Amino acid sequence: MLTSTIVDPSAADANEFLEKHYKSKADKQMLLVLGDCLVDYQGRARSLLDWGERLVLIKQDGTVIVHQPVMREPVNWQPAGSNTTFRVHDNQLIVRSWHNKPPEKMAITFRGLKLVATSSLKDRASLVIAGMEADVVNQIICEPDMLEEGLRISKREKPVKSGMIDLFGYDVDHTPVVIEVKRSIATISAVHQLRMYVSDVKKDVKEANVRGILCAPRVPDMVKNLLSDYGLEWREVARTVVLPDDHQKTLSEFLKEKKMCTIESVA
């Protein structure tokens, strides 16, 4: 990780510095520019951002993000695969970035610069994460009784006309059951989804009696009402954390265990 920085650079110095490190293709650099700037974006939408002090990152994959002093989200950005140029005009550094598909471009004009930096970051790690929707689905496959005594899961990711059913099975009376799983709060839109799936299955199996269950850690009253109106059901299932609370296991141990617990589609 080679790193260089210039504090309080002139526009010309910053321009030369950024250009040099941006073009070093052998060892891709991440660039940082901290200063007082104005941003003009045009593409899927159009936006203008007046003068203010921000941090601009130009990543090794062409991504550009402009961060204000608050908020998780960048105020402006360009997607991965964008190309960026630097130049000086009227003693102001201008950073231009463009992208082809979808067509969009962004211009950042700096009237003051506090810091420019570059670093050839090396990072082969990828995030290992647990507690996603797929994990909840796995859990239900392993232990269908958590939803209902005698429930038998027969298919995962079952395709129907209007989409993909998370889980499909039969209850103790052999009535088909469609299960839609959400890892966080159930939404009205999930009700629409479930209702469509149930109606698709009714046509598929030519059976009038098909149950639909929405599984989520929380189901708001509004959503419960809507479900009731459509003759659908719900289960509020507690999210289980797969990893231990504290970092007791090593990553490799965790990965091994996770692999073993990952359940493939059930035939």
Place this chain on the structure above:
Amino acid sequence: MLTSTIVDPSAADANEFLEKHYKSKADKQMLLVLGDCLVDYQGRARSLLDWGERLVLIKQDGTVIVHQPVMREPVNWQPAGSNTTFRVHDNQLIVRSWHNKPPEKMAITFRGLKLVATSSLKDRASLVIAGMEADVVNQIICEPDMLEEGLRISKREKPVKSGMIDLFGYDVDHTPVVIEVKRSIATISAVHQLRMYVSDVKKDVKEANVRGILCAPRVPDMVKNLLSDYGLEWREVARTVVLPDDHQKTLSEFLKEKKMCTIESVA
């Protein structure tokens, strides 16, 4: 904008530096840490990220974001309102951040540091943006004929049982029309939405004949098929760019014009 940096700091120096500037509440600082780190997150989900070189930002509102050398999205983060502490253990800098609602915490351990920096960014500007769904809705209100000859819009944001209808009106034959607007590609989920709305309105007005139109810049075949199956319609409406292509107008002129063009709900 006061800025300080240390290049290649020791863990102890970085710790002292970050602590000092984090606590300067009078003039809130944004902090940057560039180095080789490991991230452990626990909250709405659980994740581990193995060693790698990343940039960590601690923003003035408590937001923490961890950026890998690629991708627009941070690999890990803490929401605004989080609290952060710094400490040294085994000659490694440890950054801990926690948040109450929802409960979540993150620990970043640095085994190598390339740069720490701090800056009291001042930015009062907020983004001015055009081309959102609301703009498309406005456009249709102003010019309903773009969808269909003789169409009359009567309500915007009309509430029905299962949600909110973007636009509601009557066609040339006085048949009620429900219009769902999407600023980008139409999805299956939008079809579900529209279908629910149409069925709600049928009940409301006790009329069997209610039309539903999905308006989007593009409607994939799958979605068209689904719409046809349900007797619904679609229009592919080109997105119009509100701002001129180049930055010819000043911000204030643009704002004035935008305000004039913004149309309130139609009674």
Place this chain on the structure above:
DNA sequence: CCTTGAATATCGGTG
């Protein structure tokens, strides 16, 4: 406060 839905959503998986 909670709830709802948009977003320049982004991103990964699948066909």
Place this chain on the structure above:
DNA sequence: CACCGATGTTCAAGG
């Protein structure tokens, strides 16, 4: 490449 759905979605607006 298009398309589809999840996201620790985030965020702002409205009740």
